[in-house]
Amino acid sequence: xxxAISLPxxxxxxxxxxxxRTTIYYLLFSLPLxxxxxxxxxxxxxxxxxxxxxxxxxxxxxxxxxxxxxxxxDKDILELNNPYVQIEKTNVASANNFYSDTLVYEPxxxxxxxxxxxxxxxxxxxxxxxxxxxxxxxxxxxxxxxLIVLMVYVFGxxxxxxxxxxxxxxxxxxxxxxxxxxxxxxxxxxxxxxVHFDKVAISEFNALNNSLNAMTKKMHGDYLSMKTFTQxxxxxxxxxxxxxxxxxxxxxxxxxxxxxxxxxxxxxxxATQRLSKLxxxxxxxxxxxxxxxxxxxxxxxxxxxxxxxxFFAELLDQKKIALSIIVNADWPLFxxxxxxxxxxxxxxxxxxxxxxxxxxxxxxINQDSFEIxxxxxxxPITSTRLFHRFIKHDSATGNGLGLAIVKEICDTxxxxxRYTHDNTAHRxxxxxx
Amino acid sequence: xxxxxxxxxxxLRDAIQQYMETQGYLCEIAGNFxxxxxxxxxxxxxxxxxxxxxxxxxxxxxxxxxxSIKSKAGxxxxxxxxxxxxxxxxxxxxxxxxxxxxxxxxxxxARVAAIxxxxxxxxxxxxxxxxxxxxxxxxxxxxxxxxxxxxxxxYDLLVYFISxxxxxxxxxxxxxxxxxDQYDQAESYDFLYTHIKNLRKKMMExxxxxxxxxxxxxxxxxxDN
Numbered sequence: 001x002x003x004a005i006s007l008p009x010x011x012x013x014x015x016x017x018x019x020x021r022t023t024i025y026y027l028l029f030s031l032p033l034x035x036x037x038x039x040x041x042x043x044x045x046x047x048x049x050x051x052x053x054x055x056x057x058x059x060x061x062x063x064x065x066x067x068x069x070x071x072x073x074d075k076d077i078l079e080l081n082n083p084y085v086q087i088e089k090t091n092v093a094s095a096n097n098f099y100s101d102t103l104v105y106e107p108x109x110x111x112x113x114x115x116x117x118x119x120x121x122x123x124x125x126x127x128x129x130x131x132x133x134x135x136x137x138x139x140x141x142x143x144x145x146x147l148i149v150l151m152v153y154v155f156g157x158x159x160x161x162x163x164x165x166x167x168x169x170x171x172x173x174x175x176x177x178x179x180x181x182x183x184x185x186x187x188x189x190x191x192x193x194x195v196h197f198d199k200v201a202i203s204e205f206n207a208l209n210n211s212l213n214a215m216t217k218k219m220h221g222d223y224l225s226m227k228t229f230t231q232x233x234x235x236x237x238x239x240x241x242x243x244x245x246x247x248x249x250x251x252x253x254x255x256x257x258x259x260x261x262x263x264x265x266x267x268x269x270x271a272t273q274r275l276s277k278l279x280x281x282x283x284x285x286x287x288x289x290x291x292x293x294x295x296x297x298x299x300x301x302x303x304x305x306x307x308x309x310x311f312f313a314e315l316l317d318q319k320k321i322a323l324s325i326i327v328n329a330d331w332p333l334f335x336x337x338x339x340x341x342x343x344x345x346x347x348x349x350x351x352x353x354x355x356x357x358x359x360x361x362x363x364x365i366n367q368d369s370f371e372i373x374x375x376x377x378x379x380p381i382t383s384t385r386l387f388h389r390f391i392k393h394d395s396a397t398g399n400g401l402g403l404a405i406v407k408e409i410c411d412t413x414x415x416x417x418r419y420t421h422d423n424t425a426h427r428x429x430x431x432x433x
Numbered sequence: 434x435x436x437x438x439x440x441x442x443x444x445l446r447d448a449i450q451q452y453m454e455t456q457g458y459l460c461e462i463a464g465n466f467x468x469x470x471x472x473x474x475x476x477x478x479x480x481x482x483x484x485x486x487x488x489x490x491x492x493x494x495x496x497x498x499x500x501s502i503k504s505k506a507g508x509x510x511x512x513x514x515x516x517x518x519x520x521x522x523x524x525x526x527x528x529x530x531x532x533x534x535x536x537x538x539x540x541x542x543a544r545v546a547a548i549x550x551x552x553x554x555x556x557x558x559x560x561x562x563x564x565x566x567x568x569x570x571x572x573x574x575x576x577x578x579x580x581x582x583x584x585x586x587x588y589d590l591l592v593y594f595i596s597x598x599x600x601x602x603x604x605x606x607x608x609x610x611x612x613x614d615q616y617d618q619a620e621s622y623d624f625l626y627t628h629i630k631n632l633r634k635k636m637m638e639x640x641x642x643x644x645x646x647x648x649x650x651x652x653x654x655x656x657d658n
Binding site: 241243246249250253315 | 445455513537624652
């Protein structure tokens with residue numbers, strides 16, 4: 001049923017609802033069809049009406065000729081002239097009869113009317129005559145006009161009616177499909193919902209729903225087990241790490257160690273620290289993903305920013321970074337206090353980490369947004385790498401999870417985060433979504 | 434001073450015991466819930482370290498039991514879970530402090546010392562180290578009877594050093610002690626060096642010996658020999 005319009009570009013341009021498209025196709029097919037049948041009817045009726053007039057003229061002719069034949073031979077038939085038949089002498093030898101359309105002046109209406117004319121040649125008393133029968137087609141034209149108007153109404157009405165029926169049928173037929181579509185597009189695996197696609201009356205859609213059920217069940221199960229695994233693994237890693245770390249710390253207390261040994265133990269110790277931090281960060285992300293941090297009150301972003309302003313004061317000082325905070329209004333954000341801290345501190349430390357010496361950091365707090373801009377000669381972060389885990393943008397000591405945590409917090413708390421880059425300014429903007 | 438270490442991981446328990454014993458504490462150990470409950474019912478301790486996840490029961494129930502028998506012991510909860518709820522629950526039940534695994538032994542030691550100080554002397558007791566006197570209640574420091582003006586972080590470092598005197602304290606333990614869990618937000622230990630440099634300078638200017646020794650760039654030892 002789909003015509004040849006299937007080029008990808010055209011499809012892209014003509015992206016529309018199934019119902020709209022069905023209606024358009026229906027119109028594309030039915031309009032020319034209606035037009036053709038309309039034309040056909042128009043000509044048929046016109047022909048039929050003309051045939052009717054011609055028949056009447058023919059009848060008149062037959063009656064008149066019969067009448068003329070019965071007249072005495074010496075009768076001057078020119079006397080018989082009347083409005084219905086004009087008789088005149090002619091020199092043309094018996095020719096074929098013919099029909100023609102003429103306009104006749106009507107003195108009463110001061111205009112012309114269309115007439116149908118039948119010209120007949122007869123011989124009377126050895127003289128050739130030309131008989132012209134006329135009949136007004138005005139009446140027929142009026143009927144014809146009425147018929148056309150009626151036809152347009154009927155056709156228009158039918159078209160409308162069929163469009164409505166088509167619309168209604170399609171809407172209902174595709175309803176189960178649209179329901180499933182709605183469910184699948186609003187599905188959020190992270191909210192741990194198990195979705196179910198209902199049984200429907202159309203077997204194709206039923207098959208689709210069954211497959212969707214099987215797929216989402218599998219995905220949900222996989223997601224749950226992965227989540228539990230991550231959490232358990234992270235917990236279980238903490239204890240051996242604690243053992244390694246404490247044993248190394250004890251070992252460091254040995255007074256007989258050489259410098260080389262102390263340095264070696266110390267770097268092993270630092271590595272366990274990093275591993276532990278990394279593990280905690282992953283655990284944190286998992287917890288945020290699992291919505292384990294419920295918001296209970298609105299947190300003042302201004303207060304959080306001020307807290308970290310003093311916390312990071314030394315670091316700012318060390319890199320000689322100029323900090324300016326513009327508070328247009330406080331942003332009361334409904335979020336778990338710990339997540340608010342994480343959000344601001346991660347963005348803040350990220351800005352410090354990637355700022356140049358003597359750079360600047362600007363923060364702006366608005367009624368429903370927070371912006372942090374730092375200057376850096378670093379190239380802009382490509383969008384494909386922006387919030388990915390373990391992406392470090394230089395050899396700095398971060399674990400590459402800071403922005404991933406920020407993103408996760410935003411995603412689970414209806415905050416929109418956007419990164420833009422302009423010359424040397426790197427800007428992160430959080431806003432309520 | 435008597436400690437009870439309730440921890441089911443033997444290796445970790447041994448390490449804690451070994452470190453604390455060299456600090457002069459008398460340590461007893463319990464490897465499971467039942468053993469721990471038996472011990473707290475029969476003996477008195479100055480401080481008890483409790484792991485939450487124990488075989489046969491929860492460390493939180495031990496805290497409850499200690500509170501119900503009105504034990505005078507200080508309580509530090511140790512847990513592999515850094516869940517905020519656990520922490521709040523633990524502190525709510527009456528524990529004095531909460532440490533998340535993995536932790537630094539020097540940090541544990543400093544916290545035990547602080548709790549014992551608070552419990553036994555109500556913070557009135559002063560900490561002595563040769564010519565240095567620290568008054569924790571007032572957070573003031575005297576050297577040879579003259580007040581030494583220190584910033585908050587320098588003071589914290591000094592108390593930490595003296596609590597762990599003679600031990601090699603790693604840079605990360607020091608950083609974590611004064612900046613908390615968020616020290617990893619910092620890029621390097623540079624700012625730690627600055628604080629230690631300033632503390633050392635102030636102390637020596639006030640007439641102390643040079644107690645803070647840098648050990649091959651890996652950490653510091655506060656020692657008078």
